[in-house]
Amino acid sequence: MSGYKLFFFPGRAKGEKCRLAFAASKIDYEDIRLAVEEWAKEKAFVLKLRIHSEYKIRLKHSAEMSGFKLFYFPSRAGGEKCRLAFAAAKIDYEDIRVPVEEWPKEKASGRPPLGQMPFIVTPEGKTLAQSGTIMKYICKKGGLCPADSFDEATADMISDGVNDLFQPLSDIYHEKDETKKEEIKKEFYGTTLPARLEKFEALLKNRDEGKGFFLGEKLSYADITFFDFFNNFHSKGKEDVPGELEKFPLLVEHYKRVLNVPEINEWVKKRPVSEF
């Protein structure tokens, strides 16, 4: 049928005035009476439709804009460091959150250069993937990449050093055997991470006695990578200092310093809340 459909329970209740209105207006319609059990299914479906249509509206809106577009799932996870970079670099962008169900279509379109998210579309229509690459590119545009080439390499070293910590996190997350999971956790949080944090603290102390950022007075993508690892994956996006940093006072201060960069703080406060 191409006409109207009215969805309500099989009673009169609040649906009846709509049926009366259809009748009085001589408008043909389908009177769909959902049993309570069917409603639960329908509700989930309607919610999905709503997310889809919001996504489509965003896409339409973004097509009308000339700025950057960032594509990622509706979560912080692997896309958040790019969003933090956009915020810190003060670069306007469209934060396009692709619902999981829409992703296969987007992937098949060939637009994501590596078939993965996050990826960005530049104002000129060029595409770029890999979260670290995007983050660095955006930071460079915003003046948040060290000018000296050794400092830049140091920022890369810190970022890569943080990225190395993701493998054990992933191993913990994917381990099904609870005993093994506890063992890996103990090894990581009891030995590997504290040893690495000692190194990060020493690197921070190398500059201005640790009173600034990893590369000195100015925030860089190294600070964003480090902050995101703890804020996103340990403090679950909240503003709390994660317990893992407690024994490292300079790193605690560094975490707070990054969090208190006005543009980062504004984003952390206003970003959509998500579990991951």
Ligand SMILES: N[C@@H](CCC(=O)N[C@@H](CS)C(=O)NCC(=O)O)C(=O)O
């Ligand atoms: N090293 C890449 C990893 C990208 C990646 O694994 N993306 C996942 C989401 S976090 C993805 O796109 N998964 C969907 C797919 O591969 O189809 C990065 O940092 O951007």
